[in-house]
Amino acid sequence: MAALMVLAIAVLLHGFMSGDRGLSQRAKLVGQLGLTDLALFTEARYTRHPSQADLHSAFQDHPMSFDHFPTGSLIAAPLQNFNTRAASSTDEAKK
Amino acid sequence: MIKIENVNKVFNEDQQNRVQALQDISLQIETGQTTVLKGPSGSGKTTLLTLIGCLARPTSGRIFLNGEMVSSLPEKFLTEIRRKTFGFVFQRFNLLRGLSALENVMLPAYPLGRDHAGLRKDALRLLADMDIAAKADMNVENLSGGEAQRVAIARALMNDPDFVIADEPTANLDTRLTGEFLKIVEKLRDQGKSVIMTSHDPRIWQADVVDRVVSMEDGRICADEVLKK
Amino acid sequence: MKNYLSRQRYLMDFTLHSMLRRKVKNLVLFVVYFMVIFILASVMLFGQAVREEAAALLKNAPEATVQQIKMGRHDLVNKELIAPLNDIRGVKKAEGRLWGYYFDPVNQANYTLMVPSADDKQHQIKPGQSIIGPGVAANRELIRDKFLLLLPPVGPLMKLDVIDHLDPQSALVSADLVLLSEPDFRAFFRLPADVYTDIGLTIRNEREIATIVNKITSKFLGTRVVTRSDILRTYESIFTWREGLLLALLGASIFAFVIFVFDKASGLSAEERREIGILKAIGWETGDVLAMKFWEGGLISAGAFLLGLVLAYLHVFFFQAGLLEPVLTGWSVIYPDFHLAPHIDILQITTLAFFTVVPYTAATIVPIWRAAVTDPDSVMR
Numbered sequence: 203m204a205a206l207m208v209l210a211i212a213v214l215l216h217g218f219m220s221g222d223r224g225l226s227q228r229a230k231l232v233g234q235l236g237l238t239d240l241a242l243f244t245e246a247r248y249t250r251h252p253s254q255a256d257l258h259s260a261f262q263d264h265p266m267s268f269d270h271f272p273t274g275s276l277i278a279a280p281l282q283n284f285n286t287r288a289a290s291s292t293d294e295a296k297k
Numbered sequence: 298m299i300k301i302e303n304v305n306k307v308f309n310e311d312q313q314n315r316v317q318a319l320q321d322i323s324l325q326i327e328t329g330q331t332t333v334l335k336g337p338s339g340s341g342k343t344t345l346l347t348l349i350g351c352l353a354r355p356t357s358g359r360i361f362l363n364g365e366m367v368s369s370l371p372e373k374f375l376t377e378i379r380r381k382t383f384g385f386v387f388q389r390f391n392l393l394r395g396l397s398a399l400e401n402v403m404l405p406a407y408p409l410g411r412d413h414a415g416l417r418k419d420a421l422r423l424l425a426d427m428d429i430a431a432k433a434d435m436n437v438e439n440l441s442g443g444e445a446q447r448v449a450i451a452r453a454l455m456n457d458p459d460f461v462i463a464d465e466p467t468a469n470l471d472t473r474l475t476g477e478f479l480k481i482v483e484k485l486r487d488q489g490k491s492v493i494m495t496s497h498d499p500r501i502w503q504a505d506v507v508d509r510v511v512s513m514e515d516g517r518i519c520a521d522e523v524l525k526k
Numbered sequence: 527m528k529n530y531l532s533r534q535r536y537l538m539d540f541t542l543h544s545m546l547r548r549k550v551k552n553l554v555l556f557v558v559y560f561m562v563i564f565i566l567a568s569v570m571l572f573g574q575a576v577r578e579e580a581a582a583l584l585k586n587a588p589e590a591t592v593q594q595i596k597m598g599r600h601d602l603v604n605k606e607l608i609a610p611l612n613d614i615r616g617v618k619k620a621e622g623r624l625w626g627y628y629f630d631p632v633n634q635a636n637y638t639l640m641v642p643s644a645d646d647k648q649h650q651i652k653p654g655q656s657i658i659g660p661g662v663a664a665n666r667e668l669i670r671d672k673f674l675l676l677l678p679p680v681g682p683l684m685k686l687d688v689i690d691h692l693d694p695q696s697a698l699v700s701a702d703l704v705l706l707s708e709p710d711f712r713a714f715f716r717l718p719a720d721v722y723t724d725i726g727l728t729i730r731n732e733r734e735i736a737t738i739v740n741k742i743t744s745k746f747l748g749t750r751v752v753t754r755s756d757i758l759r760t761y762e763s764i765f766t767w768r769e770g771l772l773l774a775l776l777g778a779s780i781f782a783f784v785i786f787v788f789d790k791a792s793g794l795s796a797e798e799r800r801e802i803g804i805l806k807a808i809g810w811e812t813g814d815v816l817a818m819k820f821w822e823g824g825l826i827s828a829g830a831f832l833l834g835l836v837l838a839y840l841h842v843f844f845f846q847a848g849l850l851e852p853v854l855t856g857w858s859v860i861y862p863d864f865h866l867a868p869h870i871d872i873l874q875i876t877t878l879a880f881f882t883v884v885p886y887t888a889a890t891i892v893p894i895w896r897a898a899v900t901d902p903d904s905v906m907r
Contacts, residue, residue: 347903
């Protein structure tokens with residue numbers, strides 16, 4: 203029990219003190235290449251670049267629908283897909 | 298001194314299998330004596346013993362311990378009285394399996410939170426008194442019947458009670474072990490403890506150490522003889 | 527106070543002993559309990575770490591990208607759009623970007639082909655050259671003797687020199703990247719010279735982003751602007767719904783676990799019931815019995831919790847969440863071999879503790895309460 207406590211504390215300390223594990227490397231590359239997304243899932247364009255996907259390409263039938271790639275269920279539909287058109291149409295209506 | 302007044306005990310009241318275990322019992326047990334409750338099984342002697350030992354409360358009637366009425370106290374207070382006043386030796390000894398003899402003896406004192414070294418010392422002394430110190434670290438399920446009983450008696454004495462209550466102490470013992478048990482009872486009496494036990498064993502109620510034999514039948518006291526020695 | 531503490535110590539001591547007496551039962555309980563914690567904690571730690579990582583990384587993403595949308599679909603952006611965007615006040619620089627997807631039918635893998643910006647001094651690529659990401663490099667089928675062979679949709683095989691690899695540490699963002707020169711890119715995809723994939727905007731003042739976005743969408747119809755905060759929001763919600771889904775599925779197993787606990791820990795066996803009777807008969811109070819059982823529940827659940835947490839931490843941050851991998855990798859051929867920067871969210875851990883340790887302890891105590899308040903004379907029968 204005591205050993206477990208020590209382990210848990212060690213883990214906490216490790217969590218708070220460990221280095222960035224190449225985080226700065228990655229961040230630099232993101233800046234250099236102007237990357238916009240994580241390369242977590244490469245099988246479809248809307249999972250490779252969810253933030254850049256066009257309005258319904260990510261979730262072809264409905265923004266909330268599941269699609270047939272398993273990763274389609276791992277990532278949520280980009281939030282901006284729900285707002286931009288509505289936002290711009292109201293802007294246009296104001297003019 | 299324990300005084301019992303017009304005590305009734307009914308099990309399964311208001312049900313079809315209602316049992317009147319004790320009927321209108323009145324009895325006074327003096328301190329420093331060895332009392333035996335004798336009678337056939339089903340006569341109510343064990344029930345009476347549980348009432349005396351504050352393990353249960355009577356359905357009606359009153360029980361006084363040293364002048365204080367205990368029969369109406371809530372369970373919390375009964376526990377404390379039990380711990381301070383009574384030590385129990387159960388028929389099947391009721392030692393906790395998987396624990397050593399020493400741990401079993403120390404068990405009743407855990408809630409008191411005494412210092413560990415003193416507690417251990419007392420427990421070892423009690424085991425030595427019972428001539429069983431050599432088996433202190435042995436798990437209780439490996440002890441023989443006679444040894445287990447001595448551990449049970451040592452446990453009963455752990456919190457230095459005034460009364461030692463034993464239910465059919467010799468039911469599982471042969472003649473030699475019964476003799477040794479009676480020697481222990483004698484020792485307890487010499488230490489000023491009152492011993493109350495149930496038994497239907499003639500070797501017990503004929504023993505020299507017994508001061509008084511209360512006979513029971515069908516939940517009533519049918520005879521009460523004080524043995525003059 | 528001292529008395530109270532030593533009393534609790536005795537009870538704890540006794541509890542440990544009596545737990546050792548029922549080794550198998552307690553071990554099974556412990557293992558099941560610890561597995562539940564381990565899985566939950568792994569999912570939570572992993573999800574949280576990915577989100578933190580994304581937030582830290584994508585702070586460097588372009589402030590905004592402008593896309594052309596045609597018939598609800600992503601379309602190529604015409605070069606003519608760049609100049610007027612550059613003229614918008616507050617826009618430091620608008621630059622056409624070229625990137626696209628390529629599905630390699632031979633390896634059944636997807637790559638992201640990309641032309642590095644002209645400003646990117648570190649990744650200057652001449653025609654016929656390429657720099658590849660770690661995921662591409664790791665796929666030995668793809669790379670033969672420093673050459674990368676790509677089969678374009680039309681035309682002959684394209685052979686590129688691999689002049690460099692991207693740092694393996696950057697796999698999380700670059701695993702599937704193939705950087706190549708603009709002429710090669712246009713030739714490969716047969717792209718006209720006057721179009722780009724989208725336009726990256728560098729905006730000087732962050733507070734002006736919203737105004738600029740509004741200006742662009744109203745002035746240039748058919749464009750869509752994805753801002754950096756949109757991207758960050760996308761990644762804030764990444765995994766949250768799968769995490770929710772997983773937790774919902776786990777909900778069933780947690781429920782089963784609760785039933786199991788109820789049966790094992792609280793459904794008192796005759797033996798335990800007798801023991802409680804004995805303890806009460808020899809002078810233990812109901813409170814003592816409950817305290818003992820509390821310690822029993824507490825020791826098991828605290829132990830399982832700590833062990834589960836520690837192992838989940840090791841699993842996620844040292845073994846790259848190997849057990850979650852089948853769920854995460856999906857259909858990809860290339861997936862990043864990444865080491866997340868460890869991140870611990872105290873609130874999350876507290877929540878996990880609250881929803882596991884507390885119900886367990888409660889579930890063990892309640893039925894024992896019922897046993898503990900019964901008259902102790904049962905031991906005499």
